[in-house]
Amino acid sequence: MYAETLLDIAMTHADNLILKAAKGDIGAFNQLVNLWYKRIYNYALKYFCDHDMAMEISQKTFITVNLKLETLREPSKFKPWIYRVASNLCHEEERRRKRTHLKVTFDTESDEVQNVEGTEYNPDRTFQQNELAEILLDALSLINEEQREIVIMKEYEGLKFIEIAEILEISENTAKSRLYYGISALRKILVKKNVTKDTVYYG
Amino acid sequence: MARKWEKSDLISYLYGEIDPESKAELEVALNEDSGLQKDFNEIKETRDIMGRLGDKEVIPPQILFEGKESAISKLKPYRTWMAVAASILFVFLVGYLTDASIKVSGNELTLAWGNEDSSERLLTREEMDQMINEKVKELQAGTNQDLERRFENFRDEVDVRLVDLRNQNNKEIIRMVNNETSSQREELNLLVQNLKDQNLKSIAEFIEVNNKAQEQNVQRLLADFSSFINRQRVEDLTIIDQNLRTLRDNSESKFEEAGVLLASIINSVNSTRNE
Numbered sequence: 001m002y003a004e005t006l007l008d009i010a011m012t013h014a015d016n017l018i019l020k021a022a023k024g025d026i027g028a029f030n031q032l033v034n035l036w037y038k039r040i041y042n043y044a045l046k047y048f049c050d051h052d053m054a055m056e057i058s059q060k061t062f063i064t065v066n067l068k069l070e071t072l073r074e075p076s077k078f079k080p081w082i083y084r085v086a087s088n089l090c091h092e093e094e095r096r097r098k099r100t101h102l103k104v105t106f107d108t109e110s111d112e113v114q115n116v117e118g119t120e121y122n123p124d125r126t127f128q129q130n131e132l133a134e135i136l137l138d139a140l141s142l143i144n145e146e147q148r149e150i151v152i153m154k155e156y157e158g159l160k161f162i163e164i165a166e167i168l169e170i171s172e173n174t175a176k177s178r179l180y181y182g183i184s185a186l187r188k189i190l191v192k193k194n195v196t197k198d199t200v201y202y203g
Numbered sequence: 204m205a206r207k208w209e210k211s212d213l214i215s216y217l218y219g220e221i222d223p224e225s226k227a228e229l230e231v232a233l234n235e236d237s238g239l240q241k242d243f244n245e246i247k248e249t250r251d252i253m254g255r256l257g258d259k260e261v262i263p264p265q266i267l268f269e270g271k272e273s274a275i276s277k278l279k280p281y282r283t284w285m286a287v288a289a290s291i292l293f294v295f296l297v298g299y300l301t302d303a304s305i306k307v308s309g310n311e312l313t314l315a316w317g318n319e320d321s322s323e324r325l326l327t328r329e330e331m332d333q334m335i336n337e338k339v340k341e342l343q344a345g346t347n348q349d350l351e352r353r354f355e356n357f358r359d360e361v362d363v364r365l366v367d368l369r370n371q372n373n374k375e376i377i378r379m380v381n382n383e384t385s386s387q388r389e390e391l392n393l394l395v396q397n398l399k400d401q402n403l404k405s406i407a408e409f410i411e412v413n414n415k416a417q418e419q420n421v422q423r424l425l426a427d428f429s430s431f432i433n434r435q436r437v438e439d440l441t442i443i444d445q446n447l448r449t450l451r452d453n454s455e456s457k458f459e460e461a462g463v464l465l466a467s468i469i470n471s472v473n474s475t476r477n478e
Binding site for chain 2: 026027030031033034037038041042045046051055058059132133136137139140151154155156160161172173176177179180181183184186187190195196197200
């Protein structure tokens, strides 16, 4: 869940830093990297469920930011702008990956849940081994790409629907619908894996 | 007429992005409509579970790009002195980390890294002299043995030949003595003279052969020694070149790191001062 910390406050009050970085101030740019790197890394990590890929996307994002920051007219739009850069890079990488191997995803419009590898989870054992995070990451990776990115943006990055709509160039209602279907798909996967409220909190 | 609630409305309510009026209406509807309530509870429960997936900590890499005005460029007037200071510090650091040692003795400069390794270290002057002496002694010993062997062969041949000649001479002398004629005496003198000449000639040949063999051995010895010195010199130069390259590479990378660290420190100081 997205919680406001000192880092978050610094990120939302970084207009001066953004202006300096846009003018070529390396120090300011490095501070921007320090402020935003963790967020972009975690966004990409949840998107791909892969540390190496997350690092690569993060670095590409900041290279793009460095090259194109001067085109950003309003510093207040930096947050949706940087997520758009990261999102576009993720889409690009996803397309490249799809060309090389087929991936099993959930059809969220259907009531039937497709077969997923490793569904024979024992929740007790799994939770004892602190593998819940891996299960949840795995579940995220199994849902539709469009729904996944909205779940991440809303649930973990704390973006407002209006910002998500701006980043993805869709309407707010479309963003909300995709989020609803994304959460529904996640529910089906979690039920299939025996991960429910009871097993998580009392297992 | 009751309002029809969309999935997007449930999501807006779930994330607190709903206007107060709609919120109040939806809460009433949730209390009255069990199907809607079930739907909402399911997505809420799923959201709660997914919310347990936290962030992973990551250390941002130090990223530096060429900018219009870099932190390092602001320090241009002091750059040379900073570079010198950083280089000296770096050299000490590398020396400490790699156990480097520099020795100067006479005309000899020795650079060494780490503990002494007998298989790879450079030879000292004393060791090189000792090695050369050993090689020379070895060659001398081989040459002496060769000469002794040749001398023995030659002596055996001379002995055999002298024995043959003596036998022949003895027979001739006995025959001449028996004849006891003046002409035969002259013939005997001539024969003795011939024998003396042949002996002298043989000794001269022996000495000449011996000299040639010694000359060849000395030349071979000098050639071997020269190639040995050249080979050793090339090996030493290769090792020195490799070590210098390694030192230069390490220096460059450490210099870059030092520059990055200094820029970072100066940025922090400037930021603090501005605030």
